[in-house]
Amino acid sequence: xxxxxxxxxxxxxxxxxxxxxxxxxLRRSYASNPFVRRWEDDIVQQVLMTAFDWAGxxxxxxxxxxxxxxxxxxxxxxxxxxxxxxxGAGREVEVxxxxxPNAEARPLSLTDRLAxxxxxxxxxxECRELLVxxxxxxxxxxxxxxxxxxxxxxxxxxxxxxxxxxxxxHEGASTSAA
Numbered sequence: 001x002x003x004x005x006x007x008x009x010x011x012x013x014x015x016x017x018x019x020x021x022x023x024x025x026l027r028r029s030y031a032s033n034p035f036v037r038r039w040e041d042d043i044v045q046q047v048l049m050t051a052f053d054w055a056g057x058x059x060x061x062x063x064x065x066x067x068x069x070x071x072x073x074x075x076x077x078x079x080x081x082x083x084x085x086x087x088g089a090g091r092e093v094e095v096x097x098x099x100x101p102n103a104e105a106r107p108l109s110l111t112d113r114l115a116x117x118x119x120x121x122x123x124x125x126e127c128r129e130l131l132v133x134x135x136x137x138x139x140x141x142x143x144x145x146x147x148x149x150x151x152x153x154x155x156x157x158x159x160x161x162x163x164x165x166x167x168x169x170h171e172g173a174s175t176s177a178a
Contacts, residue, residue, distance in 0.1 A: 015048060022047045022076050030080070039083050046079045047072075119169035127162035134159055 022044045030036035036043070051072065057063035065071045120128055133139045141159070145152040 018048055018051050018072065019044055021072060025073065025076055026080065036080060039087065043076070043080050043083050046083065047076050050075050050079065116166075116170050119166055119172075122169050123162065123166060126158075127165060130155070130159055131162050131166065 023040065026036055026040055026043060054063060054065065054071075054075075058065055120131070123131070130144070133144055134141070141152045141155045145155045148155065150158075
């Protein structure tokens with residue numbers, strides 16, 4: 001026995017209300033998100049299926065929903081996120097590699113080069129290796145990700161953190177030398 005058997009014609013009203021609520025929430029909360037606009041029908045359909053599944057569980061005494069509005073908002077949010085992950089929409093974004101400095105860039109002074117070298121020597125081995133492979137050898141984040149068995153995004157985060165550490169160490173070395 002499912003919800004439509006229990007409610008009869010009232011189930012049609014429930015479907016309409018849930019659908020209307022889900023569409024209104026999606027449109028209001030994610031109006032500028034092209035993914036939600038493109039997948040809205042699929043998200044609403046999945047929300048309806050989840051709602052009916054849970055309604056059946058509640059009817060059988062297997063589940064309890066204390067605040068249906070809050071529960072429905074959570075179902076809509078989770079369904080949107082699951083649909084987004086499954087569609088691979090987040091993987092469509094291309095992240096470009098950092099651009100090499102242009103020829104007009106000011107060369108480092110001897111003092112700055114020495115302070116930078118000292119800061120590099122004080123960095124831990126992993127950071128030093130990542131920075132050298134990426135900046136000095138020109139290895140891509142994708143190639144490094146394969147070598148380290150990590151995602152390219154994880155490599156980029158590690159590079160960012162290592163650059164930040166290097167900057168702090170370089171600033172500390174240059175202020176102490178002055």
